[in-house]
């Protein structure tokens with residue numbers, strides 16, 4: 414029976430797999446949260462030598478969990494072995510931000526890692542490998558990865574701003590006391606940093622009397638134009654303050670959302686936010702990895718075009734682009 418033929422396993426690389434996000438994301442991937450409940454996977458787990466024993470412990474637990482979709486686990490400290498033949502690369506490895514640090518502060522530690530791993534991916538990953546960079550500074554790490562892996566199509570290299578997108582949905586849902594699944598089409602513009610611009614001008618809520626703009630339902634413009642924005646911008650720091658560790662379960666879940674929508678498509682009429690290489694849309698200069706609203710179909714994303722941008726939004730979109738230009742030059746100065 415053709416319908417019962419099992420799909421070929423997809424090879425998914427997770428770097429930094431012995432860390433917090435790694436520990437949260439590997440069971441999600443092995444349960445089909447990322448690629449669907451009928452898609453077998455082989456996990457490639459990479460970490461560095463000091464974490465080798467812990468990484469092996471993660472492998473032991475994956476075996477012990479007896480996930481039906483999990484067809485193999487490679488746990489290694491060798492980037493070449495880790496990257497060999499991978500179809501999806503989730504780049505979490507790096508040094509996380511601690512309380513009181515800006516994401517920029519972790520720059521020099523992380524950009525050199527991304528330069529090195531760019532070459533391993535370029536040489537050894539599957540030809541169509543899709544890359545998601547999570548480690549901070551996520552946009553700039555993704556840009557460095559792109560620049561040092563010139564043979565990987567630029568459309569295949571992205572960074573995670575879906576966590577910010579989901580945080581924005583969560584804030585609207587809490588404030589209006591509606592189901593989060595009824596809120597859609599917020600936008601995160603720009604950098605995964607405190608300059609990001611969470612934009613609700615096109616967001617809607619499904620109500621019993623149809624779809625309504627968020628701007629119509631939230632009567633308090635002041636909240637939408639100030640507190641909502643800073644809450645989303647500062648949410649990562651707020652979690653660090655509360656947990657003394659950076660977000661992990663929400664980051665892992667957002668990463669699964671990002672890859673699932675990219676590979677399997679976004680629902681009709683819905684867009685999501687992804688950090689992608691700018692093509693000049695909305696006046697954002699090419700040469701930056703910038704978060705845009707995108708729809709996905711058949712494994713390809715495209716930037717949603719033609720949204721009206723008011724002066725308030727324009728200024729905020731430009732400010733976060735400016736920060737990315739500065740980060741880019743800082744990154745290059747760290748590499749030199």
Ligand code: NAD
Pocket residue numbers: 428429430431432433434435459460461464505506507508509510526546547548549550551573574576577605659660661664
């Ligand atoms: P963590 O410290 O718990 O784990 C990071 C892991 O990476 C560690 O096990 C470490 O040994 C490993 N590592 C370090 N250098 C490596 C290398 N060269 N190759 C492979 N592995 C390496 O940190 P975490 O909490 O899992 O966070 C990981 C990263 O994700 C951080 O940079 C954090 O700031 C970032 N983050 C981003 C988002 C986002 O939305 N984009 C959200 C949360 C966290």
Ligand code: LMR
Pocket residue numbers: 509510516549576648649650652659660
């Ligand atoms: C987050 O947004 O939670 C992560 O980027 C961690 C951080 O440094 O804020």
